[in-house]
Amino acid sequence: MDCVGRLMITKLSHRLGTIAGLVTDGARVADIGSDHALLPVYLVSKGQCPSAIAGELNQGPYEAARRQVREAGLSQKVDVRKGNGMAVVTPGETDTVTIAGMGGHLIATILEEGRVAGKLEQVKELVLQPNVGEDAVRHWLTEHGWALMEERILEEDGKIYEVLRATRVEDAALHNGELYKALHLPVQANSLISDDEAVELIYRFGPYLLAEPNEVFYLKWDSELRKMDRICTQMEQSGADEAIVRAKQFRLEMAQIEEVLACLRKDKP
Structure with a gap:
C-alpha cells in the first residue's frame, strides 16, 4: 500500500x-x-x-x-x-x-x-x-x-x-x-480607462497575478490578444452591422489589455 x-x-x-x-x-x-x-x-x-x-x-x-x-x-x-x-x-x-x-x-x-x-x-x-x-x-x-x-x-x-x-x-x-481597487491597475498617465473598466480588468487579469506577473502571465495575454484579433478580423469581414459593432468593442478591450501589458513590461525590473 x-x-x-x-x-x-x-x-x-x-x-x-x-x-x-x-x-x-x-x-x-x-x-x-x-x-x-x-x-x-x-x-x-x-x-x-x-x-x-x-x-x-x-x-x-x-x-x-x-x-x-x-x-x-x-x-x-x-x-x-x-x-x-x-x-x-x-x-x-x-x-x-x-x-x-x-x-x-x-x-x-x-x-x-x-x-x-x-x-x-x-x-x-x-x-x-x-x-x-x-x-x-x-x-x-x-x-x-x-x-x-x-x-x-x-x-x-x-x-x-x-x-x-x-x-x-x-x-x-x-x-x-x-x-480590486481601480488604482491598482497599471495604466498610462493619460489613460482613457474608467475606474469601472479598471476594476473589471483586475477581475480579468487576477489581482495577485497582476501584482507579480511572470512569463506565463505574459504568454497567456499575448495569446489572448492574438485570438481576439482573429475574431475581430472575422467579424469585420462579415460586413454585418452587429458584428462590426461587436468588433469595435473587442478592439477597445484589446487596446486596454495592451496598455496594461505595456505598463507592466515598462515597470519590469
Missing part, C-alpha cells in the same frame, strides 16, 4: 500538484468533478489530508475513480461518490472544496448551487482551477463573502492554467475591496 501511495504521488501533474499545494494541511477535502480521483488519492496518501470525497457525475470516470482509490488501498479514507456538483457533499463533512478543469461560469454555478443548498456553510477554503472564465469565479467569490488569498498561473503541455485559493474570513469585503 505504501509503494502504491508513493507511485500515485510521483504521477501527479504540475497542474494538480499546484492545486494540492494550496490545500491547507489537515483539511478534509471534497474534490468536485474528480475524474480519476488523482488529487484526493494524492492528498490522502501523502498524509496532507485525513480524508477526502471524490465526486464525479459521469459513470466512466466514477468507475475509474473507484478503481484508483481501491488500488491505492485508500477505500477507508477516500469516499468516491456519484452525483452532480456539490450534491455529493453533506454539510459539515468537509473543510476544503476543490474544483478543477471546468469553465469558470460552470464552477460559479456549482458553487452557487452548493451555497443555496447549504453545502458551503462550514467549508473554510476553496481551491479552484477554471480552464476559462476566471473572472466569473472571482466575481462569485467577491459577491458571496469569500476572500481571494492566493493565485497561481502555470503552463503544462502547451496549456495555461490559473489556480485560485479563497477562504472565509470576517473582513472578506474589506479584503476584496482592497484587492
Whole structure:
C-alpha cells in the first residue's frame, strides 16, 4: 500500500500538484468533478489530508475513480461518490472544496448551487482551477463573502492554467475591496480607462497575478490578444452591422489589455 501511495504521488501533474499545494494541511477535502480521483488519492496518501470525497457525475470516470482509490488501498479514507456538483457533499463533512478543469461560469454555478443548498456553510477554503472564465469565479467569490488569498498561473503541455485559493474570513469585503481597487491597475498617465473598466480588468487579469506577473502571465495575454484579433478580423469581414459593432468593442478591450501589458513590461525590473 505504501509503494502504491508513493507511485500515485510521483504521477501527479504540475497542474494538480499546484492545486494540492494550496490545500491547507489537515483539511478534509471534497474534490468536485474528480475524474480519476488523482488529487484526493494524492492528498490522502501523502498524509496532507485525513480524508477526502471524490465526486464525479459521469459513470466512466466514477468507475475509474473507484478503481484508483481501491488500488491505492485508500477505500477507508477516500469516499468516491456519484452525483452532480456539490450534491455529493453533506454539510459539515468537509473543510476544503476543490474544483478543477471546468469553465469558470460552470464552477460559479456549482458553487452557487452548493451555497443555496447549504453545502458551503462550514467549508473554510476553496481551491479552484477554471480552464476559462476566471473572472466569473472571482466575481462569485467577491459577491458571496469569500476572500481571494492566493493565485497561481502555470503552463503544462502547451496549456495555461490559473489556480485560485479563497477562504472565509470576517473582513472578506474589506479584503476584496482592497484587492480590486481601480488604482491598482497599471495604466498610462493619460489613460482613457474608467475606474469601472479598471476594476473589471483586475477581475480579468487576477489581482495577485497582476501584482507579480511572470512569463506565463505574459504568454497567456499575448495569446489572448492574438485570438481576439482573429475574431475581430472575422467579424469585420462579415460586413454585418452587429458584428462590426461587436468588433469595435473587442478592439477597445484589446487596446486596454495592451496598455496594461505595456505598463507592466515598462515597470519590469
